[in-house]
Structures are given as structure tokens and as C-alpha cells.
Amino acid sequence: MIDLFIIKVGGNVIDNPVLLQSFLEKFAAVPGKKILIHGGGKIATRIGDQLGIKSNYVDGRRITDAATIDLVTMVYGGLVNKQLVAKLQTNGCNAMGLTGADGNIIPAVKRPVKDIDYGFVGDVNTAALHTAPLKALLEAGITPVFAPLTHDGNGQILNTNADTIASSLAIALSAAYSVRLIYCFEKKGVLRDPADDNAVINLINKEIYQQLLAEKILTDGILPKLQNAFGAIENGVKEVLIGHADDVLSNTTAKVAGTLIC
Amino acid sequence: MIDLFIIKVGGNVIDNPVLLQSFLEKFAAVPGKKILIHGGGKIATRIGDQLGIKSNYVDGRRITDAATIDLVTMVYGGLVNKQLVAKLQTNGCNAMGLTGADGNIIPAVKRPVKDIDYGFVGDVNTAALHTAPLKALLEAGITPVFAPLTHDGNGQILNTNADTIASSLAIALSAAYSVRLIYCFEKKGVLRDPADDNAVINLINKEIYQQLLAEKILTDGILPKLQNAFGAIENGVKEVLIGHADDVLSNTTAKVAGTLIC
Incomplete structure (x- = not known):
């Protein structure tokens, strides 16, 4: 019997108002405890272009320089995350928007530079996840909604793959819950x-x-x-x-x- | 015996790295349960200028049009809020960054248009505050950090005075705690x-x-x-x-x- 749904939704849904509305209604209707992890979508690139912050990609992965981490902190952690929360609230889902820095839930390590310097990108420190605040929220009837951001514990926000955040949270919480992890694409x-x-x-x-x-x-x-x-x-x-x-x-x-x- | 400190810090501190660092160390050292509410600072105006979003003020109050509410959602709810959280974590304070939309903690009403149309500005619906999620966080050892944003319950984020958020939370939580409300200026x-x-x-x-x-x-x-x-x-x-x-x-x-x- 599944008692926790951990659901990742990607940028393609975030970027499409019709798909997004339909998704949020269905997500809100999932019964019981659940967590949403969302990707970024193209809006960060659009706002970055307006701010003169160039998007650099190597092998399809964004290079996160100092200007870009501030950009995605604003756009993913602020605009996208809080708009999702406000919309879920209208669908009767008591959402709370978080990053991995909040409650120190997802500590991460800045990716070491080998062939490529990915910049302010974080690899989840899976052994150090703090699930206590998450459990307190779930037990209080709250649905956590995560932006794809973590932190290094030294004051630096890090850009982190949403798929990895979803699987890391699912693994950490499987000690307390019977988890179905869902990747929407x-x-x-x-x-x-x-x-x-x-x-x-x-x-x-x-x-x-x-x-x-x-x-x-x-x-x-x-x-x-x-x-x-x-x-x-x-x-x-x-x-x-x-x-x-x-x-x-x-x-x-x-x-x-x-x-x-x- | 005070058992909850609710502390509001304004934009003048947010804008000054030296003052801010000193403030965050002192805030982190306040013993026991506490909540931080922060103002916006000038960074929203700076980023808004770069994005071509003009800041309009009437009698010292920002007029929040559609572009501006997105701007402050990004900057206050994302950049400023999450950077404060990441910095507090380094000072041993287990912070969690929120807006009034998160957990439906602070429902608000879009200010009715009389002489001036303030746009997407919210007046706190003090009778409808939901303190249960806040209490769950405080009891779990988490320090909530609020950006000056609320929501209307219909999917719209609203710009809201940080002083008012602080006093509204203090009043609502005084049923459960002996509260000292602190305004830093x-x-x-x-x-x-x-x-x-x-x-x-x-x-x-x-x-x-x-x-x-x-x-x-x-x-x-x-x-x-x-x-x-x-x-x-x-x-x-x-x-x-x-x-x-x-x-x-x-x-x-x-x-x-x-x-x-x-």
C-alpha cells in the first residue's frame, strides 16, 4: 500500500499553461501524502536574456556561473515555485514551496571540476539528507513543492537536477513510507x-x-x-x-x- | 517569560552586506523559537530597471502592476529569501524560507481601489491566518523566514507590507506563545x-x-x-x-x- 507519492514534473509542463493547469488539478487530486519536485522551464533563459545573462550549455547541461545561480534562484526558487504553490492552493492542495536549503533538507556538494566546470551545480549529499522537517510537514497535511535547488552548507545555493532530487528524497523517505516515485515527462x-x-x-x-x-x-x-x-x-x-x-x-x-x- | 521572538528586518539591512552579516549572526544567536520577516530592499528596483519594469511610487508606496508582482515574487520570494536562508544555515540556524502563500499561512485580500490603485497589493486577512503549519515548524526546531508576500487564495501572489505581516503573525501566534515582536530599523x-x-x-x-x-x-x-x-x-x-x-x-x-x- 503506497502511502507517499513523490512526483517530478519537468520544464515542458511548466512552460505550457494548458498542460500545467491540467497537471496541477490532477496532482491536487492525488490522495494522501505527496511531494512535488519541479524543473525549471525556459523562463529562466528568457529572463536571463533580458538581463544580459547568457545561457551556456555543454552536452545539454547548463553551466551555472555566478550570475546564472542568482537567476535560477530567483526564477526557479521564487517565480516558478511560488506561482505553483499559489495555484495548488486554489486546487485545495496545501502546498509549501521549498528549496533544498530550506530546513537544510538537501545538503549538496559543488560538483568537482574535471573536464568541464559546471559552476554552481550541486550533487546531492544523499547520506546527509534531513527528512525530519519533511516528515513534520507531511504529517501536518502540507504538500512540499521543491524547486531544483540545493545548498552547500556554506551559504551557497546550488543548481541541482530535479530528477536526482526526486530520487534522493524518495530513497531517504522510503525508511518511513512506502513510496511511489513518479516521473512525468x-x-x-x-x-x-x-x-x-x-x-x-x-x-x-x-x-x-x-x-x-x-x-x-x-x-x-x-x-x-x-x-x-x-x-x-x-x-x-x-x-x-x-x-x-x-x-x-x-x-x-x-x-x-x-x-x-x- | 518570552518563548517566541518575531523579528522584522527592513530593506536597509538587506541592502548592506556588512550590516546584514552582523544581523544574521545575532539573529541566529537568539535562543529558542523565532521567526524572521524581511523587507525587500533596493535590489528589486535594480533588477526591474534591467528588465524594463518601471518602479512607480505614490506617497512612498510601490504600485504593484502585473510585471512588478512577478518581479518581487522572483526577487523577494526567491533571491533575497533563499540567500538569507542559506546564510542562516551557515550560522547554525535551521531556517526555512516562506511566503504567505506557503501552507496558506497568510491569506490576504487585494487592496480595494479607492483614490489610488495599488495593484497587486494584499491586506492581510488577519482573521484567516493558519498558524498550524507554523507551529509544526517551530516545534520541529525550524525557523520560518518570510518574504513580504501573501496570496489571495485564487492563485494570485500579492505584495504585502512586512511590518504588517510581522504584527499579524505575532497576534495570531500569541494565542499559543508569549511573543516579543521586534522591529529592526x-x-x-x-x-x-x-x-x-x-x-x-x-x-x-x-x-x-x-x-x-x-x-x-x-x-x-x-x-x-x-x-x-x-x-x-x-x-x-x-x-x-x-x-x-x-x-x-x-x-x-x-x-x-x-x-x-x-
Whole structure:
């Protein structure tokens, strides 16, 4: 019996007012304890452009210089996060917007410079997560909503991958709750054929995963999500569900839309 | 015996790195349960200028149009608030940054348009404050840090006076705690002579207040603070302390720096 839903929603939903409204209604309707982790979306780039802060990417990853960490702290931690909270409140969900710095819930380490200097990017210090404040909020009927930001414990906010925050929180909280971790993205689930949006693989376990890897069916985009998912399962998370924001929240029974990983 | 300190710090401290660092160390050292409410500072105006958002003031009050509420949500609710949280964490204070929308703690009403349309400015709905989430945080050893923002319950963030948020929270929480409300500002306290920074009136009660009003000693700047203070006292707050950020937090005994109102 799942008693905590940890749900990650990406920038593609944040950027689309119609998708977002529909998602927030469905999220608010998920019964019981839940946590939302949101990505950034394109608005940081847009506001950064207006402020003369150039977005630099290497291999699809944003380089977070000093101006950029202030930008994403404003936009992700302020504008996006608080607007989500205000909207969830209208849907009857008592949301509270946080970053990993708040309550020292998610300490992180600035990524060491090897080939690439990612700047103010944080890798979650999974062993040091503080779940007590989160549990106090969940037990008080509050729904925490996390921006993709952490801190280094020395006063520096760090930009952090939202997928990783979601799986780290899911693992840490699986000691106290039976957790379903849900990744909402633009596809209906893991696809057997990338060209066929309806070719959803409904169930992936360790054996099927090895088989899919051997058949080279998995695309680059889905591989990190599956690695994250199996990492979560191996560390106590009950199940991971990957699918489209529109239908992956609608059922909480055994019959699921999307891809269930267990 | 005071068991909750509610402390408001203004933009003049937020804008000054040296004053701010000193203030945060002293704030972190205040023993027991405490809440911080911060003003905005000039950084919103600076970033707004870069974004082409013009700051409009009428009688010293910012007019909050649609672009400006997004701006202050980013800057006050994101940048300023989360940087304060990260800095307090380094000083051993387990801070959590919030707005009035978070946990639906501070519902507000968009100010009705009379002579002036203040735009997206919220007047606190004092009768509707939700203190349960705040109490859960305080009991869990967390220090809530509020940006001067509320919401209307219909998805709209509202810009709200930080002094009013502080007094509203103090009143609502005085049902559960013995509250000292502290206003930090640029003067050492209420002055008997505006030209003499050391002419601090150390104690003001109702009788002395009436006398000061009759003598026309109180300046326009201090009057709203005193009205707020007496409003708080009349509604259950144990005492209100007004003084300079540098020394008003240093003692928690009967002998106080600044002006004590009771």
C-alpha cells in the first residue's frame, strides 16, 4: 500500500499553461501524502536574456556561473515555485514551496571540476539528507513543492537536477513510507519503438531491463531516468512510474498508465 | 517569560552586506523559537530597471502592476529569501524560507481601489491566518523566514507590507506563545528628539504614547510602527521592541536596547 507519492514534473509542463493547469488539478487530486519536485522551464533563459545573462550549455547541461545561480534562484526558487504553490492552493492542495536549503533538507556538494566546470551545480549529499522537517510537514497535511535547488552548507545555493532530487528524497523517505516515485515527462512511458508513441512498455523489472539494454531499444533520453529508477528501487523505493503528465497521476491502483518499474 | 521572538528586518539591512552579516549572526544567536520577516530592499528596483519594469511610487508606496508582482515574487520570494536562508544555515540556524502563500499561512485580500490603485497589493486577512503549519515548524526546531508576500487564495501572489505581516503573525501566534515582536530599523529606537540619535525613549506605554502624541514629538516615519505595535499589544502580543538591527537582538532580559512598548 503506497502511502507517499513523490512526483517530478519537468520544464515542458511548466512552460505550457494548458498542460500545467491540467497537471496541477490532477496532482491536487492525488490522495494522501505527496511531494512535488519541479524543473525549471525556459523562463529562466528568457529572463536571463533580458538581463544580459547568457545561457551556456555543454552536452545539454547548463553551466551555472555566478550570475546564472542568482537567476535560477530567483526564477526557479521564487517565480516558478511560488506561482505553483499559489495555484495548488486554489486546487485545495496545501502546498509549501521549498528549496533544498530550506530546513537544510538537501545538503549538496559543488560538483568537482574535471573536464568541464559546471559552476554552481550541486550533487546531492544523499547520506546527509534531513527528512525530519519533511516528515513534520507531511504529517501536518502540507504538500512540499521543491524547486531544483540545493545548498552547500556554506551559504551557497546550488543548481541541482530535479530528477536526482526526486530520487534522493524518495530513497531517504522510503525508511518511513512506502513510496511511489513518479516521473512525468512528454512521452506516455518507456517506448518499445521510439517512433510509436503508443508502444508503451507497461512493466520493467530487472530482467526486462537487461533484455531491453541487450536489444539496444532504450534511447539516450530515457536511459538516465531508468538508471535513476533502478537506483531508487534498489535503495528501498517501492515502485517508480514513468509517463505523461496527463495520465500518469490519474490512477493509484495496480493498473497503471505509463511504465511501472519494480 | 518570552518563548517566541518575531523579528522584522527592513530593506536597509538587506541592502548592506556588512550590516546584514552582523544581523544574521545575532539573529541566529537568539535562543529558542523565532521567526524572521524581511523587507525587500533596493535590489528589486535594480533588477526591474534591467528588465524594463518601471518602479512607480505614490506617497512612498510601490504600485504593484502585473510585471512588478512577478518581479518581487522572483526577487523577494526567491533571491533575497533563499540567500538569507542559506546564510542562516551557515550560522547554525535551521531556517526555512516562506511566503504567505506557503501552507496558506497568510491569506490576504487585494487592496480595494479607492483614490489610488495599488495593484497587486494584499491586506492581510488577519482573521484567516493558519498558524498550524507554523507551529509544526517551530516545534520541529525550524525557523520560518518570510518574504513580504501573501496570496489571495485564487492563485494570485500579492505584495504585502512586512511590518504588517510581522504584527499579524505575532497576534495570531500569541494565542499559543508569549511573543516579543521586534522591529529592526535604522534608528536606535523611538527618539525624543529626531536630531539626536541617542535620545532613545526606552519605554512607551499607553499613557506615555498619548503624551508623546500630544507633544507632537513622534515623526511620520515612526507613527505607523507605533500604531502597529499598540495594535499588537492590544491583541495579545506580550511586548514590542523597536531599535537598531545592531543591538536590539543582543539581549533578551528586562534591560533592553531600543524602545520597549508594553
